[in-house]
Amino acid sequence: MKTKILKITAKAGQCFLPILLFAVLLGGCSDDDALQTPLAPPHVTTDHVTVSSLTFTWDKVEGVSSYSCELKDPYGEVVDGTVTVSTTATFTGLQPNTTYTLEVYAYAAVGSDNTTSQAATLTATTAAVVTLKMGGLTVEVKGTTAVISWEEVEHAENYAYTYMAGGEEVTGITEETELTLRQLAQGDYRVSVSAVPAEADEAHAVSPAASVTFTIAQEKTALWTATGTYTSAVLNSSWEARLTAWNDDSYTLSGWYGVEGHDLTFTVNGNGEIGLSDYEEDGGYFYVPTGLSEYAGVWIYPSDGYSSFESDAKEGGSLWFYADDGYDQFVWEAVSLP
The missing domain is CATH 2.60.40.10 (Immunoglobulins)
Known part of the structure; x- marks a missing residue:
């Protein structure tokens, strides 16, 4: 079988349209590209x-x-x-x-x-995360109370602390630059504190912990006890109560609302105002249980002149503070020495 070969020729002076058209288009594109920058x-x-x-x-x-x-x-x-x-x-x-x-x-x-x-x-x-730097801790021990303090750390929102007490680890958070531990048993203690940035602060990280050690050398003992009269503003009634002063600068008003086992423990600052750091706090108010079924607890506001403690050489004194909608008061005249 023979194969046919199609031969296309053009006479001189004639143009083959398809080839010519392709050449024109190609030449046109090249000219456009040359114009674009x-x-x-x-x-x-x-x-x-x-x-x-x-x-x-x-x-x-x-x-x-x-x-x-x-x-x-x-x-x-x-x-x-x-x-x-x-x-x-x-x-x-x-x-x-x-x-x-x-x-x-x-x-x-x-x-x-x-x-x-x-x-x-x-x-x-991107910026590097900056780790906060915690300075050294100082501690002052008085009786069974230890006060740990430190310098304020820039960019710290609060401070996380931890220590061992009674074989158990105690942890907590404070916004202050001071931590007071009361009623500690005899023994050696090590307290560690870390500076913590705000949760939304991605530019800073928690600092390494700074630690301090100290020893409680003596058990908590009573210095004196006074019996007096407690008056409740909200109940509009009075009853006999007992106040004990301890060697760690704290005080206990036993059965302060007449219920045994429900006590009010407090400290006194240099201005004669009471401190209630052992209780739940909300906006400067501290909640203290009473043990009464009809009146389970009292919100006490002790700051800014809303409380006062006065004692005259252990021979008598008075304690008053703002509680709920009025002022509660305890007064005593005689002191019972141990």
């Missing part, structure tokens, strides 16, 4: 840096329709990207103390004489 790359700067975010800004490019941004991690992987008409971009959820690279392209408007710009690149590093 890339947009200028944006000039990018870092505007804002945190431990988990970076914000970039760039100058507006004339003739641009939008900008394309890609943020890459140190390994060249794209972690985020966006197309925007704005001249700023913020990237969040980043790792602290990490260097990222931003690439920004300027896109030309459709039908313009320009093409997409070359990439503008900029590297920026």
Whole structure:
């Protein structure tokens, strides 16, 4: 079987239309490309840096329709990207103390004489998390009471403490720069305190703990006891009660609402105002149980002149404080020495 070969020829002076058309189109595209120029790359700067975010800004490019941004991690992987008409971009959820690279392209408007710009690149590093620094602790021991104090730590919202008592670990949080431990048994103690930033503060971390050791050398003992009259404003009645002074500068008003086993324990500051740190506190009010079924507890407000303790050489004295809607009072005339 013979194969037929189709031979196409053109006479001199004639043009083969398909080939000519292809040549014209090809030549036209080359001419258009030669007329288009890339947009200028944006000039990018870092505007804002945190431990988990970076914000970039760039100058507006004339003739641009939008900008394309890609943020890459140190390994060249794209972690985020966006197309925007704005001249700023913020990237969040980043790792602290990490260097990222931003690439920004300027896109030309459709039908313009320009093409997409070359990439503008900029590297920026997120901030490192700063660990708070806790200073040293000091301790003052008096009887069975220990007062631990420290300097205020910048950026600390509160302080976490821990110590062992009776074979059990005691933990807590305080916003003060002082911790008072009362009624401690004899023995050696070690108290540790850490500065804690606010929960929303991602720029700072909890400090290493600072510690102090001390010894309670004596048991809690009574210095004197006084019997007197307690008057309740809310109950509008009075009854006999007993006040005991201890060697750790604390006091106990036994059965203060007439119920055995439900006592009021307090301290007294240099202004004669009572302190109630052993009880639940809410806005300066301290809740103290009474043991009464019909009146389970009393909210006491002792601060700012709303309480007073006076004692004259153990021969008599008075105690009063604001409780709920009035003032409660305890007065005594004689002291029973142990």
